[in-house]
Amino acid sequence: MDKEMRVRFAPSPTGPFHIGGARSALFNWLLARKMGGKFVLRIEDTDRKRSTPESEENIKSALKWLGITWDEGVDVGGPYGPYHQMERLGIYKKYTDRLLAEGKAYYCYCTPEELEAERQAELKAGEMPRYSGKCRNLTEEQRKQYEAEGRKPSIRLRVPADEKIVVHDMVRGDVEFDSNGIGDFVIVKSDGIPTYNYAVVIDDYLMHITHVIRAEEHLSNTPRQLLVYEALGFEKPVFGHISLILGTDHTKMSKRHGATSVQAYRDQGYLPEGIDNFLALLGWAPEGEEEIFTMEEACREFSMDRVAKNPAVFDIKKLNWINGQHIRRLTPEAFFELAKPFMIRAGYMTGSETGEKLAWLERVVATAQTQVDYGAQVPEKVAMYFTDEVEFENDEARAVLSAETVPLVLRSLLAEFEALPEVTHDSVKGCFKKVQKANKLKGQQVYMPFRVALTGNQHGPELAEMIPLLGVDRTEKRILSTLKKAGIAL
Numbered sequence: 001m002d003k004e005m006r007v008r009f010a011p012s013p014t015g016p017f018h019i020g021g022a023r024s025a026l027f028n029w030l031l032a033r034k035m036g037g038k039f040v041l042r043i044e045d046t047d048r049k050r051s052t053p054e055s056e057e058n059i060k061s062a063l064k065w066l067g068i069t070w071d072e073g074v075d076v077g078g079p080y081g082p083y084h085q086m087e088r089l090g091i092y093k094k095y096t097d098r099l100l101a102e103g104k105a106y107y108c109y110c111t112p113e114e115l116e117a118e119r120q121a122e123l124k125a126g127e128m129p130r131y132s133g134k135c136r137n138l139t140e141e142q143r144k145q146y147e148a149e150g151r152k153p154s155i156r157l158r159v160p161a162d163e164k165i166v167v168h169d170m171v172r173g174d175v176e177f178d179s180n181g182i183g184d185f186v187i188v189k190s191d192g193i194p195t196y197n198y199a200v201v202i203d204d205y206l207m208h209i210t211h212v213i214r215a216e217e218h219l220s221n222t223p224r225q226l227l228v229y230e231a232l233g234f235e236k237p238v239f240g241h242i243s244l245i246l247g248t249d250h251t252k253m254s255k256r257h258g259a260t261s262v263q264a265y266r267d268q269g270y271l272p273e274g275i276d277n278f279l280a281l282l283g284w285a286p287e288g289e290e291e292i293f294t295m296e297e298a299c300r301e302f303s304m305d306r307v308a309k310n311p312a313v314f315d316i317k318k319l320n321w322i323n324g325q326h327i328r329r330l331t332p333e334a335f336f337e338l339a340k341p342f343m344i345r346a347g348y349m350t351g352s353e354t355g356e357k358l359a360w361l362e363r364v365v366a367t368a369q370t371q372v373d374y375g376a377q378v379p380e381k382v383a384m385y386f387t388d389e390v391e392f393e394n395d396e397a398r399a400v401l402s403a404e405t406v407p408l409v410l411r412s413l414l415a416e417f418e419a420l421p422e423v424t425h426d427s428v429k430g431c432f433k434k435v436q437k438a439n440k441l442k443g444q445q446v447y448m449p450f451r452v453a454l455t456g457n458q459h460g461p462e463l464a465e466m467i468p469l470l471g472v473d474r475t476e477k478r479i480l481s482t483l484k485k486a487g488i489a490l
C-alpha cells in the first residue's frame, strides 16, 4: 500500500495573509482531501523581527473562514509537534550537532561587515556573489582566537563544488541547478536560530511530509534544501511549485491589481466559497467547462496533473463574476446576513430592527441579490429606499425623460397607483398594462421613463417589485424630485 499522503502549509506570520498564500494552502488542502491524506499547518516563526502573533491569528482565522481546516498543526496538535518552529529549536540543534561532528557543517566567524565587503568585491569583479568559504577549514587555534575576540559564529553547510542539483518537480519537470552558484550557506544564524532552508527540511522530514506543494518563488530555495536532505541522509519528499500569480498586465501581482490580503476581500463582503473557487482556478482547471464550483466539487476533481506551469493571472473582474455567481446561490437569509454590516455602516439600519421594519429591510436587501458581486455593493443598490434624491446614472438615462409622451405616462401611472386599494406586485403590474393600453404605447415607452424617473438608472430590479416596497408616497416624491431636476412639468 502506498504511504499516506501528507502535505503541509507553512506560513511565516510576518504580515497580512496574502492571496498567494491562501492559494498554496488551498491546493495542499484540496490534494489532501482528494487523496484521503493529511494537511498539516506549521508556523514558521523564526524571523523574530517580523513575526507577530497578530499575523498568525490573521492567517488561522482566514484559513478557517475559507474552510481550509488542518488535521494536524498549531492549536490542534498532532503526533509530530510542536508545530511552531520557535518551539523546535532543541530538535534542530540535535541535527546541527550531528552535521558539525561529521564535518558537513562548520562554524563561520565572518562578521556582517566582512561578508558585505566580500560581496561587493565579487560584484565588482563581475562574479555571482556567494560565500568565499573563508571559514571552511579553520584550525582549532583560529577558532579559539575568534571566540576570544567575542565573535559569535553562524553555522554553514559545506556545499560540494561542481555538482548538478536536480529538482524533480511535479509541475515543472526536472529543473537543474549548479552547486557552484550556491556556495556554503548559513543553516544556523549567530543567534542560534535556524534559517528557513534548514528548518524547513528537518520539519518536513520529521512531520513525514510526502509532498511539498508551494509557490514558484521557492523553487530557487529547493536546491539548498536538497543539499540539506543529502547532508542529513533524509528521504526527500516530492516537490511541486505552483506558478506565480500575475496581474492582468502580466507583472507580478501587487496592490495595483486589487487588494492582496484575504482580509481585505473578507471586509468587502466577498464569500469564502467565491474566493476559494477563484483561488482554485489560479493555476488549476477542472476537466469540464464549468467554472463555478463548491469546495466539495473541487476536492473531488482536483489533481496535480491539471496544475499549469504558466503563470496564473489575477483578474479582479473574474473574481467579481465568480463571487457574484456564489452570491446568487445563497439563501435570502444568508444574503441578508452578508449585507447587514454594510447596511449598518451605510446608516440604513441599526441591526436591532424587529417585526415589520425588519421584514421590510429583508425584502429591500433581497432585491440586490441578483445585482451585486460582493456585500459592500449592497447599499448603493438599495439606496433608493432610503433617500428621496435621484441621481441620473448618465446623460443617456436623463435623455429618456425628454420623450414627448413622458409627462402623460408618469401622470397616468401615479394616478393609477394612488387609486390602488392594495399596492402589490400584481396590482402595480396591472397599472402599467392599463396605462400602456389606454395610450396605445409600447411597453418600453411606459416602463423606461418610469424606471429612470424613479431610480435614475435604465436598468435594475423589476419595477413591480420596487414600488410596493417603496410605497406610493415615496414613489411619487422621488418621481417629482427627478422631474424637477430635469426641468419637466407634469
Ligand code: GLU
Pocket: 009, 010, 011, 012, 044, 200, 213, 214, 215, 218
Ligand atoms: N515559511 C515559508 C513561507 O511562508 C514556507 C515556504 C514553504 O512552503 O516551504 O514562504
